[in-house]
Each structure stands twice: as C-alpha cells, then as structure tokens.
Amino acid sequence: MTHISDAPRAYSRTHADTFRQQLHEFLRIPSISADPAHAGDMQHAAEWLAADMRAAGLDNVAIMPTAGHPVVYGEWLGAGPDKPTVLVYGHYDVVPALMEDGWHTDPFEPVEKDGKIYARGATDDKGQLFIHAKALESYLKANGSAPVNVKLFIEGEEEVSSPNLVPFIKEHLDLLKADVCIISDTSMRSIEEPAILHSLRGMTYMEVEVDGPANDLHSGLWGGAAHNPALALAQIVAKLYNEDNTIAVPGFYDDVVPLTPDERAMIAKTDLSEDDYMASTGVPAVWGDAAFNIRERIAARPTLDINGMWSGWTGPGPKTIVPAKAGMKISSRLVGNQDPHQIFELVKRYIESIAPPTVKAEVRLLTTGKAALFPFDIPEMQAAARAYERGWGATPIFTRGGGSIPVVAEIADLMGIPVVMMGYGLDDDGLHSPNERFSVEMFHRGIETAIVYLEELAKLRS
C-alpha cells in the first residue's frame, strides 16, 4: 500500500544531513528573549527562519511586529478549503546560557556527540519547531503539495511568558484560523514511549523585594539594631511552606480541581521511582507533598518555587555589610482551575501580611499563563496517536505535562480549537539547563511523524 506521505518521508531521509546542518545554523543565533542585549540576535533569528520558510516554498512569509519580539509567519494553503487547516505553533527564542553555568561546549556553537546535538535551544524549541518546517518542506519538494493546509506561527517570547501573544492572536484571528493546533515543545520519557500531552500547568511569576536601610550599612558600625533584609526575606520564605511541604499561602489550593481516582490510576502507570527522579535530577533525596506520588507532584499539582534570590555582596572575598535590600523571583506552576492573577493576589497579600514592620516588602507580578486541559478521545488526538504508530514506530501514551506553554490555553480559549502537543524531546534533554541537547534520531523520526500526521489529519475530512 502506498501513501501520499511516502515520497516526502523518503525526501526527508535523503536530506537528513542538510536539515541537520540548517538546524545547526539556526542554533548558532543566540536568540535570548529575556536579555535586551540580545535584541539584535532576536531579529537575526526571525530573519533566518523567514528565509528558510521561503526557501521551503511557503507563501506569505512575514516577520510580524509585536510590542516585543516579532512573530514569524508562513503558510501553504494549496490543499483548499475542503481540507483541514493545521496551525503549527513554536518559538524561536531561548533561555539564557553561559559557559560558567556548567556548559562543556559553547551553548551557541552546536556540537554533535553520541547521537545528540548539544546547544541552547536544541530541544526547546528550535529543534522541535524545525521538525514541522522540514515536514512541510518535504511535502512541497517531493510532491509539490501537502495533504492539508498548514500555517506556521512561530513566536519569539515564549521564554518570557509570551507577554504580547494574546493581543497578537486577537488581532490576527482570521490569519491564524485553523481546525487544529499542533505544538512540539514537550518531551517523552524514552524514545520508545512517545507521549501526547493533553494537559499543561499554568504560571504566575513574581518578584519580591525587601528593603531595609537606605544604603548598605557597615555591619560593625550599625549591625545589631537593623533587621537584615536578607534575614527578613529568608524569614518570609520560610513561612511560604508548611512543615509537610504544602504551600502555606491561604487559599492557594482552593481552586485546584481534585484528581479523580481514575486519573490517579492512569498517572500511576507512568509514575517515576524515587531512584529515577534522583538519577535524572541529581538531588540527594526526593522532596514534596507526601500525599501525592512523584509524577503527580511534578505534573498535576501546583508548585511555588524560588527561581532566583539575591542580596548584598556576592563577589569574591568578604564584605562586612548589612545589605540595603534582598530580592527573589518566585513562580507558581498552576493547575486547573487556579487563576494566575488570583494566585498573585493571594501570594502578595500573604507576604505583605507576614512581612515584619522592620523592613518594607513589595511583591510584583512579572508574567502569567493559564493552565490547559483537553480530552484525549477527540479525532485530532487519535490521529496523532496513529501518526506516531506509523511515523515513529511506537504507540504513544496520553499524559499530563508539568510545564507551561502560555499559548496553549490562549489558543484553545480564543480560537476554539484543540491543541495537540506532540513533544519530540526527551525528559532529560536538559532544557533550561547547561548542555541542553536533542537526539539526532528523534529529530529525524519526528519529521517523519509530522509528515504522517498531516496525512492522517487529511483523512478526517476525506
């Protein structure tokens, strides 16, 4: 039996080296959205990607401005109105990376070693979004057409929580109109266990500042009668958690939809052992709310983490000061139906209520993102499962993801379409960490799976 995906799959194999060299080029651009110093690199990355889309044969390729970093858009609508339209979302921005964080090689000079591509953004998300660009290119080059209409919608602010994405979607609802959205920005446990995510956690990201003296004080002249802001911050932080490692902010869990026994049974099938968690992360012991298993804690339960903390002198040697201030970045991973803004208000009110009068404490909101949940028995999800069976060579599991991709809930809300999250990374790819990597084999199997998925989606309206 022949398929219309056969020639594109063959094309993707014969062009595997070319695709990989192109990905290397893309990875060399340090498109760090959080750092204003890299604004030029962000523009460069957008232009590089637009040029690649044009070369692949996409139409109406454009770098579209936002209040922040631009969106890259391109489309191929030659399948006609009777065929489904697929919106592929991805992001070309990456999180910061410095050699001194522990990289073995330059994070922006990709190195292939033991079947992995090492570079910042390799798996999150340049490598994964590239899979879809190359799948569509394979159709257009091998067949001159694709079985469905495809729109590529690649943003540059995912790693700073997509502050300008909702206005962009609202303004371009017609342009982006589609029947299903595909996102490849997640991961699986092992290459033989591909996973389709049907749930993601939301996010409330905050910054806290505690102010004491007007300036740093000489600790010998003044120390002993000033509440050290770093001490005050630590005392506040220590009250964020209860003894049982649950979050102490009043009302924090009020809107959490409880897990049903059925869901818990499904999650238990893919639970992580303590040994696996320790081996993957390097922690000396597992921590958390003992009322939930590890997989539930990291994917189905809300969190409150300190992402950064600072005060006073952090350079070499001693400096004997009482610091003027201390601060931290904290963020909550949220689950349905927690509202990100409501969580901010609860945290802010609680911290202000426990801050002692000997310092001033301020809590600011940085970014938010909603949680998302989709049923997995709909045709678009089941078609994705068949695509993995044919294109990847393994049956996928449906699972919940612990991460947050702000656009997912927004696309579902604003466009009224399901979002299918087909992650082609591995759980231990080290995204957001030093030595981020992406499996070469999975890159190529991903392209074939994406090729087959377009064919499977076409069948839904044949």
Next chain:
Amino acid sequence: MTHISDAPRAYSRTHADTFRQQLHEFLRIPSISADPAHAGDMQHAAEWLAADMRAAGLDNVAIMPTAGHPVVYGEWLGAGPDKPTVLVYGHYDVVPALMEDGWHTDPFEPVEKDGKIYARGATDDKGQLFIHAKALESYLKANGSAPVNVKLFIEGEEEVSSPNLVPFIKEHLDLLKADVCIISDTSMRSIEEPAILHSLRGMTYMEVEVDGPANDLHSGLWGGAAHNPALALAQIVAKLYNEDNTIAVPGFYDDVVPLTPDERAMIAKTDLSEDDYMASTGVPAVWGDAAFNIRERIAARPTLDINGMWSGWTGPGPKTIVPAKAGMKISSRLVGNQDPHQIFELVKRYIESIAPPTVKAEVRLLTTGKAALFPFDIPEMQAAARAYERGWGATPIFTRGGGSIPVVAEIADLMGIPVVMMGYGLDDDGLHSPNERFSVEMFHRGIETAIVYLEELAKLRS
C-alpha cells in the same frame, strides 16, 4: 607659651590645599583588595604611598611583600632611643564600589562638595592614615625633626580581614617594635564629640552553600519533587534567630563577658535614640534584642548578619528553574571572650544539624578576627585625650566600637603594647556604602591633633 608643635601646626595649615590634592591622588587609585582584578591597582597604591613617604622625609621606606598584598613601611627614628617610639597602623586597601550601588559620582574620582570629600576610601582608611603621614611630614619639614620616633605600618588587606598580617608582624617584631600603637580607622558621632575607642568587636566570616540538583532544573518538568535549594537555605536562615531576635546557635553567647552595671551606665550616656538610628540608616524601624539599648546592640553585643545571598537567575525577566544551589556569606561580630574559631565551629555544627537531608549544606570559614579591650586610664590613652583638647578643640569620650580591625588584638597580643584608636571619621561617613565621604575640616583638625599627640607622647618620657 610656645610648643614644639607650633611650627608643624602652622605648616600643616599653609599646606592644607597641597595635602588635600595629594589625598585626591591617593583616592583615585581603586585599591580593592577583595577583587583579584585590581591586583595592579593595589601595587600602584602601595608605590604611590611609598613615594609620598619618601618625599615627606621618612627613612627606610619599603614595599614589603606578604603572601597577599604588600605592606608599606617607613620610619623616622631621629628622636633617639630615650624617646618613645610610636607605631602608626593604617590600610591603603578599600572595599569594592560600583556606580550601580547608588554612587552619585565616580567612587574613584574624588569630588569635594559641601565640605566633604566623596570617594571610596575617603574615610576608610586612606584619608585617616594620611593624617599621620602629613602630621609627621609637617614636623620634618617645619622643625627638621619630630619629638618621638615614628614608624608607619600600612597594610593592604584590612578589608579582607588581614589574612597575612599576623605572620608579617611575627616575622618583623624588631622592625615594628614600639611603645604604643595608634590607629585612625574609626569614627565619632559628631565633630564636637571626638571619641577614643578602647574596645572593638571581633569577627568570624563564613560562607554557606546549599546544593540540590546537579544542574538547574526546568521547574515545569521537575518542580514539586525537588527541595528548592533557595527555599532550603531560607529555612536554615530562619532558624538562625529566635523569636526575640537573639541568635539561636547553641552556645553562641556562652563566652560573652556580661556588661557590668557601671559599663552599661557609661554606654547609656552615648546611647542612640530610635529616631537617630532610623535617620542615620534609613531603616523603617529599629530591630534587635530588646534586652539591650541600641548603642549596646551595635557596639557591645555580638551579631550574626547575612552579608550576601545568591541563588539561581538574577538577571532581567523570568527564568523558570529550580536552582542547583544557593549560597550566602554570613559574619558574626564578636565581643570578649568569644573565640572566632569556636564560633565558626558552633555555627557550622548548628547549620549542619538543621539542614534537611533533601539538600547538602556546607559551611566554610573565610576569615576571623579577635575582639579587643584596653583600659582607658593608662598614660597613652590620657595623652590622646589631651591631644584632642589642644589639637581638635574638644574633650573626647572613651567608647566601645562595634567594628572589627583585626590587627588591634593581634598587636596587643604579639607586641604587648596598648593600641590607641583615635578615629577622625564621622559615624555617618558611609564607609563600605555608596557615597563614602570624609569631612575636609576634620581631615585638617585631625592632622593638628596627630601633631599634638606626638608632642604629648614625648612628654611621657621627658
């Protein structure tokens, strides 16, 4: 009545502008001992000072190596063996200073404004040590001789707790041999209330590191089952203090010599009001152990302060990680008879005992300094009081200092001589803070006081 100090005092007045311009030159050299990047500036500062001493007429001026930054030494021994020998100790190194800390002008480009010299090191200690260099120069230029023998002993590592000073003193006991040591590296409350310090606090300076995951983790993929190292650090810090703001480390206060009712009565005469403390520091409220008044808390009681704290992402924007580690610098100001090494052991043992098994905690010793206490009815102290009356124009008080000058206890122990601390700064000079400053008037009154003190010391053996 004429004095042998008359001509030198007159000389110091006619050369006031020159002395100040020389001080500006000295202050322009960013001699930051804590930062290896400034090693060249340290050498430059030492050479500049040695050249100034030679020009003033001192003999045997030398830049003497240590395992760290060098000592600058110079002497004038022309008074002969029948006259006392005075050892002047000071330091030419300064603490770090960056514009972004809140400086209004370049910390290493001195600016005179409203009668103050603004620059890092202006009061601590370049301006103050320079008083003695210029006092001796005034004698040698005006009279061709000084009434006592003088040795200038200026080190370059005071701000990093003088790690190489004790070996240096031990190795050069003959060279440094003297009858009394003078140090000007402290301050008074107001220009009309000069203070002679007879006590200083000691120091134990430590660094704490809490390690969790092997690398920063993606908080969405792994968050919820890893003990956040910043949270763990905060939980440890929160246990360093009791509810009443006393230090919770078992045994911490065991060796503190209790203040007698007489001492407390003397201290009460110079107590600070809450308003004064708040106005000087900018804190919103006074803090500390309510069993002691403010002056006792900042000068006669031990402390435990966080000097710096760090974890994870502190750059702009959000980064959603569970940090791999968190750390802090903490230091204790000690009072007699607390032993700095014993305090380190107590703090280390306590932190290790309260650190949870879900992280690894390590406590390292950075530096130590002993506390010091001298009687104030000895002739050298009383001669200093007379020098203030004649040279400064006000009667000094004898008081305890909250700071730590490691050399003080060491000189007393190793050389068996008293140390007279005649501080010419103001309590609110902002040392170790942005916009450090030094009063021009006090610089010149200090030189005259130092000139008179040498005469008063000569009288002790007339």
